[in-house]
Structures are given as C-alpha cells and as structure tokens.
Amino acid sequence: NAGVTQTPKFQVLKTGQSMTLQCAQDMNHEYMSWYRQDPGMGLRLIHYSVGAGITDQGEVPNGYNVSRSTTEDFPLRLLSAAPSQTSVYFCASSTLGAPKEKLFFGSGTQLSVL
Amino acid sequence: RKEVEQDPGPFNVPEGATVAFNCTYSNSASQSFFWYRQDCRKEPKLLMSVYSSGNEDGRFTAQLNRASQYISLLIRDSKLSDSATYLCVVKDYGNKLVFGAGTILRVKS
Numbered sequence: 001n002a003g004v005t006q007t008p009k010f011q012v013l014k015t016g017q018s019m020t021l022q023c024a025q026d027m028n029h030e031y032m033s034w035y036r037q038d039p040g041m042g043l044r045l046i047h048y049s050v051g052a053g054i055t056d057q058g059e060v061p062n063g064y065n066v067s068r069s070t071t072e073d074f075p076l077r078l079l080s081a082a083p084s085q086t087s088v089y090f091c092a093s094s095t096l097g098a099p100k101e102k103l104f105f106g107s108g109t110q111l112s113v114l
Numbered sequence: 115r116k117e118v119e120q121d122p123g124p125f126n127v128p129e130g131a132t133v134a135f136n137c138t139y140s141n142s143a144s145q146s147f148f149w150y151r152q153d154c155r156k157e158p159k160l161l162m163s164v165y166s167s168g169n170e171d172g173r174f175t176a177q178l179n180r181a182s183q184y185i186s187l188l189i190r191d192s193k194l195s196d197s198a199t200y201l202c203v204v205k206d207y208g209n210k211l212v213f214g215a216g217t218i219l220r221v222k223s
Contacts, residue, residue, distance in 0.1 A: 043158070105159070
C-alpha cells in the first residue's frame, strides 16, 4: 500500500494563478481532509470529506475548493492564488469512528505564491 | 479563544528527564483526543490516543480531564530522539479534527 500520496512536493505560483493539489489514498478510508500549516499556527483545517460526494468546510475554506468524486481522491483547488496562501499543505485520511481514527498524512506540499 | 491551545515551548530538557505538556480545549462536546508527533518539515504521525481512564505506552502517558477540559502528555526518561513538536488533536462534532499549534520539545545530552 502506498498510503496517502500527495503531489506536488513543491510549487511556486504567481498571484492570480490557479492550481490543483492532488491527494490519493489506497486504504479505502472514508474520511479525507486538507490542512495548511503556518509557523506558530499549527495545522488548520481547510476542507474535509466523510465520503464520496460529501464535502464540508473547515476553519479556513476561503479561496479553496474541493470535490470527492471517488473514495480514493480528494483534490484541493486554489482558484486564484494569493500570497496569503503561501504555506505547507497536508492531505490526511482515516477511517471513521473510534478507536480507528488514526490520521494518515501525505508528505506535504510546500507552496509559495509570489 | 482557540479551540485547542498548547504552550508553544520550547521545552529544553536533559536526557533522562521527565517532561509534561498540557493542552486545553474549548468545546465540552469534543469526543476524542490524540497526541501527534511532528518532526521538522515532516508530516505529523499519531503518537497515541487519549482515553478517559488514561493510558500508557512505554515511556509515554496520556491523560484526559473532561471536567477541566484538558489533556496531558507525560514523557519519562527523555531520549534525544524525542525531540520534536507534539500536537494535541481534538475530534470535534461532525468528525472534524482540530489541531493545536504544537509544543516544541528539545532533549539535550
């Protein structure tokens, strides 16, 4: 099993450009989520999904879109990149329901918006 | 007020020391609690879940105090390899997992 595969690892964008961060998991997890991590602020939830066809907003959803057309994939779209979106992005997945709620993370994407 | 708050540290301790971190949460309806470990520039990894009765895993002990709305992590006999950022995670309503900003631990020889 590959676990959670997140691409790309690094990306530089110009203000106003759009792009999609890819996330795929092969563990048949119901729950998938996107976080951004900024210095001193920890991980903040952007969007999450509890199953195919179901998405919901997290703490900082503005400027981002998600979709969940399959159980495996949960892409994150930046509609019009802004410098404030410079951050490290992590995708994570898990099963639902204790005690199997261990989050599996992708290796992260370092995004810089100039 | 943040949903999950942690002392950012850093906690600088010598090898062999015992160190404890606390984490407070604001939502009394929170359901599940976890400690994650994050090494520099790496993804977070689950260290342990926190159960109501408290639980231990080797040198690590986690406890939950629902009345005061905090969880704690105790590390005994600290090793150099314990140096990392420790993240408190709370499962809120609707399956939302909320992370604290993390506590930095530096273990020195």
